[in-house]
Amino acid sequence: MKNTSIILAFVLCANFTYSQKLKGSDTVLPLAQKEAESYMKANKNAKINVTGGGSGVGISALVDGTTDIAMSSRKIKLTEKMKLADAGKSFKEATIAFDALAVVVNPANKVSQLTREQMEGIFTGKIKNWKEVGGEDLQIVVYSRESSSGTYDFFKEHVMNNKNYATSVLSMPATGSIIQSISQTKGAIGYVGLAYVEKEVKALNVSFDKGKKFVGPSMATAKDKSYPIIRPLFYYYLATVEKTVRPFVDYCLSVEGQKIVETIGYVPLTK
Amino acid sequence: METTNENRISKSKDRHQKAAFFVFAVLGYFIVTILIAILSFIVIKGASVISWDFITKMPEEGMTKGGIYPAIIGTLYLVAGSMLFAFPIGVLAAIYMNEYVSDGVAKKFIRLMTNNLSGIPSIVFGLFGMALFVNKLGFGDSILAGSLTLGLLALPVVIRTTEEALKAVNDTFRHASYGLGATKWQTIRRVVLPMAFPNIITGLILSIGRVSGETAPILFTVAAYFLPKLPTSIFDQAMALPYHLYVISTSGTNIEESRPIAYGTALILIIIVLVCNLLANALRKYFNNKVKMS
Amino acid sequence: MIVGLLMLSSTITSLTVVLIVFFLFKEGVAVFEKKPVEDGYTIVINKNNKVRKLTSEEIKNIYDQKTTFWSQLGAKHDSIILFRVEDIANFYTEDQIGANFENLPSCLSSIVDSIPGIIAFFPEKYLAKNFKGKQLDIDKVSLKEFFGGEEWYPTAQPSAQLGVKPLILGTLWVSFGAILLALPLGLAAAIYMSEIADERIRRIMKPLIELLAGIPSVVYGFFGLVIIVPIIQKIFNLPVGETGLAGSIVLGIMALPTIITISEDAMRNTPREMKEASLALGASKWQTIYKIVIPYSISGISAAAILGIGRAVGETMAVLMVTGNAAVIPHSILEPMRTIPATIAAELGEAPSGGLHYKALFALGCILFVITLVINLTVEFVSSRRKGGNH
Numbered sequence: 001m002k003n004t005s006i007i008l009a010f011v012l013c014a015n016f017t018y019s020q021k022l023k024g025s026d027t028v029l030p031l032a033q034k035e036a037e038s039y040m041k042a043n044k045n046a047k048i049n050v051t052g053g054g055s056g057v058g059i060s061a062l063v064d065g066t067t068d069i070a071m072s073s074r075k076i077k078l079t080e081k082m083k084l085a086d087a088g089k090s091f092k093e094a095t096i097a098f099d100a101l102a103v104v105v106n107p108a109n110k111v112s113q114l115t116r117e118q119m120e121g122i123f124t125g126k127i128k129n130w131k132e133v134g135g136e137d138l139q140i141v142v143y144s145r146e147s148s149s150g151t152y153d154f155f156k157e158h159v160m161n162n163k164n165y166a167t168s169v170l171s172m173p174a175t176g177s178i179i180q181s182i183s184q185t186k187g188a189i190g191y192v193g194l195a196y197v198e199k200e201v202k203a204l205n206v207s208f209d210k211g212k213k214f215v216g217p218s219m220a221t222a223k224d225k226s227y228p229i230i231r232p233l234f235y236y237y238l239a240t241v242e243k244t245v246r247p248f249v250d251y252c253l254s255v256e257g258q259k260i261v262e263t264i265g266y267v268p269l270t271k
Numbered sequence: 272m273e274t275t276n277e278n279r280i281s282k283s284k285d286r287h288q289k290a291a292f293f294v295f296a297v298l299g300y301f302i303v304t305i306l307i308a309i310l311s312f313i314v315i316k317g318a319s320v321i322s323w324d325f326i327t328k329m330p331e332e333g334m335t336k337g338g339i340y341p342a343i344i345g346t347l348y349l350v351a352g353s354m355l356f357a358f359p360i361g362v363l364a365a366i367y368m369n370e371y372v373s374d375g376v377a378k379k380f381i382r383l384m385t386n387n388l389s390g391i392p393s394i395v396f397g398l399f400g401m402a403l404f405v406n407k408l409g410f411g412d413s414i415l416a417g418s419l420t421l422g423l424l425a426l427p428v429v430i431r432t433t434e435e436a437l438k439a440v441n442d443t444f445r446h447a448s449y450g451l452g453a454t455k456w457q458t459i460r461r462v463v464l465p466m467a468f469p470n471i472i473t474g475l476i477l478s479i480g481r482v483s484g485e486t487a488p489i490l491f492t493v494a495a496y497f498l499p500k501l502p503t504s505i506f507d508q509a510m511a512l513p514y515h516l517y518v519i520s521t522s523g524t525n526i527e528e529s530r531p532i533a534y535g536t537a538l539i540l541i542i543i544v545l546v547c548n549l550l551a552n553a554l555r556k557y558f559n560n561k562v563k564m565s
Numbered sequence: 566m567i568v569g570l571l572m573l574s575s576t577i578t579s580l581t582v583v584l585i586v587f588f589l590f591k592e593g594v595a596v597f598e599k600k601p602v603e604d605g606y607t608i609v610i611n612k613n614n615k616v617r618k619l620t621s622e623e624i625k626n627i628y629d630q631k632t633t634f635w636s637q638l639g640a641k642h643d644s645i646i647l648f649r650v651e652d653i654a655n656f657y658t659e660d661q662i663g664a665n666f667e668n669l670p671s672c673l674s675s676i677v678d679s680i681p682g683i684i685a686f687f688p689e690k691y692l693a694k695n696f697k698g699k700q701l702d703i704d705k706v707s708l709k710e711f712f713g714g715e716e717w718y719p720t721a722q723p724s725a726q727l728g729v730k731p732l733i734l735g736t737l738w739v740s741f742g743a744i745l746l747a748l749p750l751g752l753a754a755a756i757y758m759s760e761i762a763d764e765r766i767r768r769i770m771k772p773l774i775e776l777l778a779g780i781p782s783v784v785y786g787f788f789g790l791v792i793i794v795p796i797i798q799k800i801f802n803l804p805v806g807e808t809g810l811a812g813s814i815v816l817g818i819m820a821l822p823t824i825i826t827i828s829e830d831a832m833r834n835t836p837r838e839m840k841e842a843s844l845a846l847g848a849s850k851w852q853t854i855y856k857i858v859i860p861y862s863i864s865g866i867s868a869a870a871i872l873g874i875g876r877a878v879g880e881t882m883a884v885l886m887v888t889g890n891a892a893v894i895p896h897s898i899l900e901p902m903r904t905i906p907a908t909i910a911a912e913l914g915e916a917p918s919g920g921l922h923y924k925a926l927f928a929l930g931c932i933l934f935v936i937t938l939v940i941n942l943t944v945e946f947v948s949s950r951r952k953g954g955n956h
Binding site: 285287288291292294295296298299301302303305306309310312313359360361362363364366367368371380381383384385386387388390391392393394395396397398399401402403406407423426427430456480481484485486487490491513516517533537540541544545547548549552 | 567568570571572573574575577578579581582584585588589592749750751753754756757758761762770772773774775776777779780781782783784785787788792818821825849850851852872875878879880881882906909910913914918926927930933934937938940941944945
């Protein structure tokens, strides 16, 4: 009881200055930060705090009432839904952008395309050498995001047919380190958001129809959905605070907000 | 001429000694070289971004431009908060242990606990801070929770340095004070503390250096990625330098453009730690000389 | 009053340790009260299937399609057919399931009933009242699985694998590697500073080395990733540079100040009379160092080594960036490794609070705490022996 009253006092304090809190996914973080920055430029009275920590942290903060909007790079899980239901809270979901995942290799690698089945083999550890997929005789070094990140789950579900990654996969704490490592390791392969694809790494064309058609990741192929590895990014918020957070969410969905999505390197929603 | 046996032995001894000393000197300088390599790596890459604007402006354009002002202020708040908590408790605990408790089970127990506390990895402090301050006591992610967590981390450092400072005060002063009829507390307040003061302050500065560089304990207790305004109460979140460095060097979609800011942040952090260490050393020397002269 | 206040302060310190232990272990031990399958989900099979119970490893192998026949698990020779709740669309139309999934339980029930080789994984709330299949018995996470398991897949669906052995081994390999590199270097520097170098050099060197301790670990990690990792890859001609060795080098550099400062202090505490006596007997400076100074300060040196290991074991951020974090049982220092602190820091953010993964990470925190506690107690023991020797 005492705890709830303390929390209540904090919530009141927070609402008094009308500062909204956003918390969650590190993937959504740079986007939300920039949206908040320009939203506050347009609305001088608004105050928005943005914190990372991960999708899971964001959603559990939503359950605890310590954030107004949870940013997430994955759909809310059943257990999390049940927790919200237990706490007597109903929530709303808004898709704010898409993120295309590019499969990248070292620029010196001759391989330039892979089928989904080949990628499954590589990431589950069945395919161990580049010569098995048409490259030179070189050991494959697989980089992945941390097992708890939304990106890891998404890739597993959509590319690896839900099988587990090989234990020998190197997991990196952040996309920045994956790029750094792939650019300095010749046999490396990994996946990063489209926004991160730079000169230091080479993005592969992928095929999800057993090699009939290969598509490379780009803003254009992601927009027309011909590129297959693409996922939505979400905001979750409680129905009870809809009035306070809705203006900001609407801003993110507006033409102006979606422009920011593209400058950050994510894929805007298309109607 | 005959060379005596002894002479030969001493010559070979000499050669051994020279070789060994040479190796030690090389290794010693090797370490210093590593240090200088790391430092210059950061300084060369970071110096170009440091300007007055860099330390007094808010971040802009998704952290690729602007300054790190809120992170500096956040770190100052956290340092102040943790010291407000750890310094008095630490000093009092050290006084109690050094002046009041005679050797015994109680003292051994407290000593053991303090030593254990100083050995606990900082990530474990982070876990604990999250479980107790953030969730159980309901402080949420806040300066309060972060300061308390960092304070716990600094506590053993403060206790140890204070105890050493107290031990350095010669017992004759205490006896003299008692001889003049002073009570125990008067002796501590008027004689022991003033004499130990410089060393206690040195300890304080050293723990400030330690606290300002910690990432793991604030990761889950206070750190915010982006705040539009400076925090206004202890229940607000804050940005902090080490966390800022960690996030901008690992996330954000525009790594190349934010990299200079990362180096700049690292440099500012090192400067803070460096200043703390130099200040502590200078104080130690200054007061030591003073004590010697008096 | 004052005494009370003073006593309170030291009580707080002691209390903190107790509190930390309490919270850490309360959350950590709870992992053994959980099942490896996510809360609210169930795994079912056809009622004619003889299998009653599966370990979490067997479940993982089934879903990775490594185990493909029930006969491999001691049942009839049916091939295993995987079923996830999303697959329902292949059997029924949306109309048949109902807008609010009201018919889903009965649909699931008849699917499980009609396919003999099925194994299905779905939320428990869709389990029909008159369900025609059989729910699998799944044991709670056991101590044996936790400490003996060799695979760390804390988020695997449907059944998490919580083997911490690779993590514990990774932590120990990296830490001992660090100490093997740092101890000789650190000792050499300490001997040089305390016995050989003249006072002027010592005065410059000591604060410089203390400064090494003040550089934030993130900076070390960054330095390691950009400089040390590529060098290692080149020198040893490895496919990948993020290895235990890279972690050991970075941690070694970080442990140096601790080792140097403590062992230098111990050496300087060698009574002058002893050194002078040795020199007077005709021993050279070098003989005096290794016959008198080192033996005299040996317990201080071992305390330095142990504290250095302690530092290395608990270090988080730097390791996270350079060791590659692959959770495999290490066979050589030139392989990628994953340490406990790195695992906690990287995964806690995404673990739903209170869930199996969250508790497992707290359990890792407990292991880390116990390791450092053992190290601390060893230091305590070693340094108390030194005090005893002084009398």
